[in-house]
Amino acid sequence: MKRFSFILPLLLFCIASSAQIQFGYVSYEQVLKELPEYAKATEDLAALKAKYEAEAQKGEEEFQHKFVDFLQGQKDFPQAIMQKRQAELQTLMDAGVSFRMKSQKLIAQAEKDLMQDAYKRLNSVLLEIGVEYGYGFILNTDDNNCPYINPVVGVDVTDLVRKKLGLTTTTQTTTSGE
Numbered sequence: 014m015k016r017f018s019f020i021l022p023l024l025l026f027c028i029a030s031s032a033q034i035q036f037g038y039v040s041y042e043q044v045l046k047e048l049p050e051y052a053k054a055t056e057d058l059a060a061l062k063a064k065y066e067a068e069a070q071k072g073e074e075e076f077q078h079k080f081v082d083f084l085q086g087q088k089d090f091p092q093a094i095m096q097k098r099q100a101e102l103q104t105l106m107d108a109g110v111s112f113r114m115k116s117q118k119l120i121a122q123a124e125k126d127l128m129q130d131a132y133k134r135l136n137s138v139l140l141e142i143g144v145e146y147g148y149g150f151i152l153n154t155d156d157n158n159c160p161y162i163n164p165v166v167g168v169d170v171t172d173l174v175r176k177k178l179g180l181t182t183t184t185q186t187t188t189s190g191e
Contacts, residue, residue, distance in 0.1 A: 034149035037170035038162055039140065041153040043173060045135055047180050053171055054127035065116040072112060076105040138177045142170055 083098045139151050
């Protein structure tokens with residue numbers, strides 16, 4: 014009996030592993046871009062980028078104005094004033110570079126935060142479809158990550174995802190000879 018209890022799980026494992034696993038595939042980015050959450054996040058991100066750009070531009074204009082003043086008066090400045098103005102220019106330039114670098118990090122974090130709702134929604138639908146249809150996994154076909162998918166075991170779930178998200182499906186039909 015002990016021997017049978019050891020062989021049975023091994024036998025079941027072998028049978029299960031020999032069964033072919035069916036999987037789904039979808040262009041994650043393509044469906045993501047169709048979500049209203051994505052459009053809103055993109056719009057909010059563009060507005061945020063514009064604000065950071067306007068502030069950076071303001072700093073650059075201040076630097077340019079002081080630099081022009083420096084160039085025009087440098088031959089008349091005493092040494093102490095010349096050094097003070099050079100230090101001011103260096104400080105402004107360093108502040109501008111620092112602001113640009115910091116704003117890039119803040120924008121990247123804001124993008125991640127703004128897109129979070131869209132990612133969550135799409136991921137939950139993919140999970141739902143995977144469980145409902147019994148897929149072993151769902152592949153993301155973006156960036157040519159999967160150049161070949163066997164149509165016998167792989168199923169394009171794009172329209173299923175769109176339907177569950179309430180988006181319009183784009184069933185493409187091609188007819189030859191017309």
